[in-house]
Amino acid sequence: MSDNSATQSVDPAERDAYFVGGGIASLAGAAFLVRDAGVPGENIHILEKLDVMGGALDGSGTPEDGYVIRGGRMFNYPTYECTWDLLESVPSLEDPDRSIKAVMDEFNERYESYAETRLMDEEQEILDASSYDFEMEHRLSLLQLALTPERKLGDTTIEEWFSESFFDTTFWYLWATTFAFQPWHSVVEMRRYMHRFMHEFPRLDTLEGVDRTKYNQYDSIVRPLVQWLKERDVEFRGGCEVTALDITSMRGGKTVEAIHYESDETPNTIDVAPSDLVFVTNGSMTDGSSLGSMDEAPTLDTTGASFELWKSIVEDHPEFGNPSAFADHVQETKWESFTVTLDEPDLLEYIIEVTREEPGNGLVTFTDSNWLMSIVVAGQPHFANQPEDVKVFWGYGLFPEAKGNYIEKRMEDCTGEEILEELCYHLGCSDRSSSFIESATCIPCMMPFITSQFMPRTPGDRPDVVPARSNNLAFLGQFAELPNDVVFTVEYSVRSAMVAVYDLLDIERDVPKISAHQYEPEVLMDVAQASFR
Known part of the structure; x- marks a missing residue:
């Protein structure tokens, strides 16, 4: 908890709140300020570099x-405790009488996830993914990891822990492609995932526990949430890149006094009163993203x-962390996705x-792909404005620096057309690729920091959501520290926002506790049985 009793006593109507970054953490934080803290929407300002929020x-x-x-983003019930709390409060755009969560529940009841073909080889043979192929040493290593306290793991990597x-x-093919883990990532983060999703361990091969939004998350979550906030007069400043904060250190703690930003290449400053609040999303998985086209590769x-x-x-x-631990390893944190639109x-x-x-069923991974390519065909339509005769699917490769099996180029150097040719090879339809590609648009996307939150770290590399002795500053998102929760999830961002708002403003309502399925006897029994399948 922060030591900011002086600012907590200020009338909410007399303070302003500034969010640096317009992602889901900031949007959630703004919602919690309005809903739970009584801060007027007109006093809340969201500063975002891009012209679009989300x-x-x-x-x-x-x-x-x-x-x-x-x-x-995949969702999981009931483990996304704070996310459900938020989405139950915001009406959907399609039916204002129902919440985002209610619409999502109806969709998932209608389209239950159950992967028939989680893994496929180069001969288009469907592999049996129900057996995890463990040897006893693998089971013992997993057990030892689950039982080892996090503080003893340090910056150990996954490949240093396992043979x-x-x-x-x-198991590794399923784990790596479901959660985007690489062998050089932090074993601490893998341990957290094991604990948080212990109940999903027996059904990684079917993805039965996965919940999804009706459309993509921008249409299903961001748009209705932004509208709800705008109706309450929250200010959105797009094209606004924050470049620096003025933070003073005095006996009473640390206080943000000014926010410096650029808009239309013009420098500006916002003066921040001691009773105002500043929430900073310190790092982004999608920073520096670059789009290609059918005839151009994205840049890095x-x-x-x-x-x-x-x-x-x-x-x-x-004392506010070590960003270099996450941001200075692009070759280890990048991978590439692609979106295909079919006429x-x-x-x-x-x-x-x-x-x-x-x-809508699940994720298909091509195990022999040099790029370790996977595709996801979501329930159609996947966009609110998508015509019935247009279809969309999405895919990614975890090894964009590798040359393809069919296209002898690195994935990161490939155009959208070449990525489609490689996909057709793994689907066994290269002879028909020309006709398929003729009616397709494939847009590749390079994301240099997409798994940066998984990089090996030590305590203190991520700042606490509300650092010790902070009077009006909080950190949000994937690079702020939340004990026991897992990064690369919407829940982590939303939970960080709730913790920040409730702590800085001393809200009496409790933050929902993290589910503890890893201690349930029935779950542990199911895990033990699955490990010997």
Whole structure:
């Protein structure tokens, strides 16, 4: 808890709140300020570099030019405790009498996830993913990891913890492509995932526990949330890049006094009163993202505005974390996604036939792909403005620096057309690729920092959501520290926002506790049985 009793006593109507970054953490934080703290919407200001809000929860495009989603977020009930708390409070756009959560529940009851073909080999053979291919040493290593206190793991990597053979198991293919883990990532983060999603361990092969939004997360979550906030007069400033904060250190603690930003290449300053609040999203998974096209590959950007701001903050205040631990390893944190828009349904129908997966079922990974390519065909339509005769699916490759099996180029150097040719090879339809590609638009997206939150770290590398002795500053999102919760989830961002608001304003309402399925006897029994399948 912060030691800011002086500012907590200020009337909410007499304070302003500034959010640096317009992602889901800031949007959630603004909602909690209005809903639970009584701060007038007109006193809340969201500053975002881009002209659109939502951060990593994006979705854009048209049927003519092609749609784009950089990534898709999976949800899990009941483990997304804070997210459900938020989404139950905001009406959907389609039916204002029902919440976002109610619409989502109805969709998931109608389209239950159950992957028929989670893994497929180069001969288009559907692999049995129900057996995780464990040897006893793998089971013991997993058990030891689950039982080892986090403080003893330090910056150990996954590949340092497990034997080399572990990475050839079916389990690893499922784990890596479901959660986007790489062998060089932090074993601490893997341990947290094991605990948080222990109840999902037996059904990684079917993804039965996955919940989804009706449309992409921008249409299903961001748009209605932004509208709800605008109706309450929250201010959104797009095209506004925050470059620095003035933070004073005095006996009473640390206080933000000014926010410096650029808008239309013009520098500006916001003076911050001691009773005002500043919430900073310090780092972003989708910083520096670059889009390609059917005839152009995306570029690789090695800098990101949110990380640069964080670095400028810690120059004078090193106790606010170590951004370099996450931001300075682009070759280890990048991967590439692609979104395919189809004017004709032939390719989608072929995918359904060869994978036996109806839209909305699950994730298909091609185990022999040099890029470790996976595709997801969401329930259609996946965009609110998507015509019935247009189809959309999404995919990604975890190894964009590798050359393809069919296209002898690195994925990161490939155009959208070449990525489609590689996909057709793995689907066993290269002879029909020309006709499929003729009616398709594939837009690749390079994301240099997409798994930066998984990089090895030590305590203190991520600042606390509300640092000790902070009077009016909080950190939000994937690079703020929340004990026991897992990054790369919407829940982590929303929970950080709730913790920040409730702490700084001393809200009496409790933050929902993190579910503890890892201690339930029935769950542990199911896990033990699954490990010996």
